[in-house]
Amino acid sequence: MLERAPRPQPAVDARILRLLAALEGIILGKRAQLELALACLLARGHLLIEDLPGVGKTTLAHALARALGLQFARIQFTSDLLPADILGVSVFDRSGSRFEFHPGPLFAQLILADEVNRATPKAQSALLEAMEEHQVTVDGVTRRLPEPFFVVATQNPRHQVGTFALPESQLDRFTMRIELGYPAHEAERALLRGEDRRTLIGALAPCVSAADLTELQRAVHRVHAADPIVAYVQALLAASRAPGRYREGLSPRAGLALVRAAQAWALLRGRDFVVPEDVQAVLPAVAGHRLQALDERASAPAAELLQSVAVP
Secondary structure, three states, X not given: OOOOOOOOOOOOOHHHHHHHXXXXXXXXXXXXXXXXXXXXXXXXXXXXXXXXXXXXXXXXXXXXXXXXOOOEEEEEOOOOOOHHHHHEEEEEEOOOOEEEEEEOOOOOXXXXXXXXXXXXXXXXXXXXXXXXXXXXXXXXXXXXXXXXXXXXXXXXXXXXXXXXXXOHXXXXXXXXXXXXXXXXXXXXXXXXXXXXXXXXXXOOOOOOOHHHHHHHHHHHHXXXXXXXXXHHHHHHHHHHOOOOOEOOOOOHHHHHXXXXXXXXXXXXXXXXXXXXXXXXXXXXXXHOOOOOEOOOOOOOHHHHHHHHOOOO
């Protein structure tokens, strides 16, 4: 009997491997979270990192900006932050007898919205148009934001003092939400004995060029999602909308985010086609912040959703 030749292992793009290696040098022992963060950005999405203070949320955002070589701006969200502090303001120029627009920190390629849920809903709403349409409207004038444009927001748990819950309309604009959690024992030992993370980030050189990043994003869109995969995503969306299970079902925007994220996850695995495991890998991060179970005791509505739908 003839032996079947082993199938060749898919080759992951060398630029992706460089990016992951650079990020792992900063954020120790969190490979899965780093892959999700990178998949989110390659899918042209926005990332929400929710966790306790001090576990590396801001450090991850800084590391992403450095490794990707992007223009970076940090906005510290506080209770007295105003929309003008984010978007910019028009100031009257006496010499020219006209108003001149002074762009705010939002006019950068990668925005760190640090502790986004410590600002009031009015300040939070300043991000809505920017995240959806990559533009802002100030004083009736619409201005384009630079490309690429990513928002990486950090959020403290809702039970902490001084936080305002993000409205559903804004949560839905985040492609993924991830949690870092406490480091494993060995990773924490290496962290405690290692060099300061700020020093390491300062020495981190970009791993890809802007042209490389654009090419990788285009490669994500070329990853093939066959009809059975699209049907699987639709079945998940339909199950989330079934009465009596969740407060609100997943939106069409969430469905698009799920497909794009699965395509990006496949690219990270070196494939040019999506398999059901790609959808399953990204669904908790895509749907976890969008789904709320009617039963308040349910702790993982996204995992329950996956179990309720048959795999094609």
